[in-house]
Amino acid sequence: MNYIEVKLNINPEFSDIFMAELGEIGYETFTEEAEGLNAYITEDLFSEENLDEIMERYLAMTPISYSYSTLEKKNWNEEWEKNYEPILAANGRVRVRANFHEPDPNIQYELLINPKMSFGTGHHETTSMVLSLQMEIDHQAKKVLDVGCGTGILAIFASKLGASEVAGFDIEEWAAENSRENVQLNSCENVVIRQGTIEDEPADQYDIILANINRNILMRDIPKYVEFMKPAPSKLIVSGFYQHDIEDIEKVANESGLTKTHTENKNNWAAVIFERK
Numbered sequence: 001m002n003y004i005e006v007k008l009n010i011n012p013e014f015s016d017i018f019m020a021e022l023g024e025i026g027y028e029t030f031t032e033e034a035e036g037l038n039a040y041i042t043e044d045l046f047s048e049e050n051l052d053e054i055m056e057r058y059l060a061m062t063p064i065s066y067s068y069s070t071l072e073k074k075n076w077n078e079e080w081e082k083n084y085e086p087i088l089a090a091n092g093r094v095r096v097r098a099n100f101h102e103p104d105p106n107i108q109y110e111l112l113i114n115p116k117m118s119f120g121t122g123h124h125e126t127t128s129m130v131l132s133l134q135m136e137i138d139h140q141a142k143k144v145l146d147v148g149c150g151t152g153i154l155a156i157f158a159s160k161l162g163a164s165e166v167a168g169f170d171i172e173e174w175a176a177e178n179s180r181e182n183v184q185l186n187s188c189e190n191v192v193i194r195q196g197t198i199e200d201e202p203a204d205q206y207d208i209i210l211a212n213i214n215r216n217i218l219m220r221d222i223p224k225y226v227e228f229m230k231p232a233p234s235k236l237i238v239s240g241f242y243q244h245d246i247e248d249i250e251k252v253a254n255e256s257g258l259t260k261t262h263t264e265n266k267n268n269w270a271a272v273i274f275e276r277k
């Protein structure tokens with residue numbers, strides 16, 4: 001099956017919104033370029049009418065234009081591979097790669113992540129900082145929950161670090177599907193992935209909760225995450241917010257009975273470990 005490559009000239013601030021919109025109508029993969037967003041869909045699902053309908057809805061808010069072309073299968077693979085380089089995290093102890101990259105036997109942990117359209121390859125500061133904070137925590141025989149699992153990268157790493165059971169969930173169905181594919185690629189048999197929010201999660205108690213989401217969702221949901229934490233010394237690792245938001249996040253966490261034990265910063269992004277008192 002050939003793929004259609006759609007080149008969208010849009011303001012990068014709108015990338016997430018367009019990925020969500022296009023994801024709904026069958027686009028599988030996205031690459032962010034200097035001049036906008038490239039989106040890929042199989043030829044049978046491509047419809048210029050659907051694309052125009054989305055463009056019309058956003059035209060009043062932001063300038064948009066697009067062009068498209070058919071990619072032969074060979075070109076498609078080249079395009080995908082060209083845009084995704086393996087990345088090292090946690091001081092070189094973790095390497096995130098796709099299954100078409102060569103393995104590196106010198107690396108302690110290799111995570112196989114084919115991101116499709118979900119966030120989470122380790123290229124983003126927040127993901128790589130959470131991977132690095134996970135290395136600081138003993139996962140052996142622990143129960144772990146990954147909130148907003150994206151590609152499943154943090155849940156997969158928890159399993160590789162020795163967790164006994166791992167659950168992950170994401171509000172987006174495509175992210176849950178992509179996480180399940182990546183869980184299989186990494187042969188992590190003790191990881192289950194669900195679609196939904198914390199409200200949909202079956203009552204359970206975890207030693208470690210990972211939540212790389214964003215400031216507002218964390219501010220709202222940290223008290224709910226605490227209901228899923230085992231008694232002290234269970235831990236919550238959060239990221240997805242800026243350094244200047246730490247104070248607000250910490251206030252909510254303190255009010256829920258948590259204490260900050262570690263902080264990491266990279267390019268203004270922050271990641272924090274909280275522990276139950």
Ligand SMILES: C[S@@+](CC[C@H](N)C(=O)[O-])C[C@H]1O[C@@H](n2cnc3c(N)ncnc32)[C@H](O)[C@@H]1O
Pocket residue numbers: 118119120121122126127130147148149150151152153154169170171172175196197198212213217240
């Ligand atoms: C910043 S990404 C992080 C992905 C991955 N955990 C990582 O560290 O790279 C946040 C993810 O949370 C999901 N999300 C946003 N709001 C959510 C909510 N209320 N409940 C569950 N997932 C949510 C998004 O769909 C997205 O996949």
